[in-house]
Amino acid sequence: MKVKKILIVEDQMLARKYLCSCIEKSTECEVASALTRADAALQRCGEGHIDLVVMDICTENDSDGLDAAEAIKKYYPRIKIVMVTSMLEGRFLDRARKIGADSFWYKDSPSGDLISVIEGTLAGKNFWPDKVPAVQLGKALSCDLSDQEMETLRLLCEGKTNAEIAAKLHVAESSVRTYINRMLEKTGYTNRNRLMVAAVSKRLVVPSSQLDV
Numbered sequence: 001m002k003v004k005k006i007l008i009v010e011d012q013m014l015a016r017k018y019l020c021s022c023i024e025k026s027t028e029c030e031v032a033s034a035l036t037r038a039d040a041a042l043q044r045c046g047e048g049h050i051d052l053v054v055m056d057i058c059t060e061n062d063s064d065g066l067d068a069a070e071a072i073k074k075y076y077p078r079i080k081i082v083m084v085t086s087m088l089e090g091r092f093l094d095r096a097r098k099i100g101a102d103s104f105w106y107k108d109s110p111s112g113d114l115i116s117v118i119e120g121t122l123a124g125k126n127f128w129p130d131k132v133p134a135v136q137l138g139k140a141l142s143c144d145l146s147d148q149e150m151e152t153l154r155l156l157c158e159g160k161t162n163a164e165i166a167a168k169l170h171v172a173e174s175s176v177r178t179y180i181n182r183m184l185e186k187t188g189y190t191n192r193n194r195l196m197v198a199a200v201s202k203r204l205v206v207p208s209s210q211l212d213v
Contacts, residue, residue: 005032
């Protein structure tokens, strides 16, 4: 069976790495390229060997991912497109449908769902959410987390270990573990990786360095 080539377009480093790691679990797909800019996606598709694009709706501007997806569908209609976002809004859904996107995936969904959506989309299926959530988790995050928890989260997103965070905050490592567990309880995330991806995607924290994959 021929392995399908996937192009990822996501400007946030942690989210981009997370998407790549999700796709690496598939036996049917592999990441061909991972870009930070939506406007570079059209050129990459023109170079060939892309079967599906995983496109973040908002990279540098409000909806530049949708603009890029529309152009890809115009010039390369055979390429499948899965739009992804951490801000599930009706206006994004409506436009994504109008421009011909094939599927839609919400970043707060389980990682296994992304593989199912990608493989299903490649097989000719379409995936769209039944409804838009009334409350965005990101709106509650910054209000519910204490200053110490927010600083811990920021340092986690910079790649710091528990020991490094403890030294930075002048607390014991056990306190850092407590902060992390409290954040997971408050937000409903099952592990720190998904929490970090959500925090960066929702612009709740901005790591001091944004390195490319």
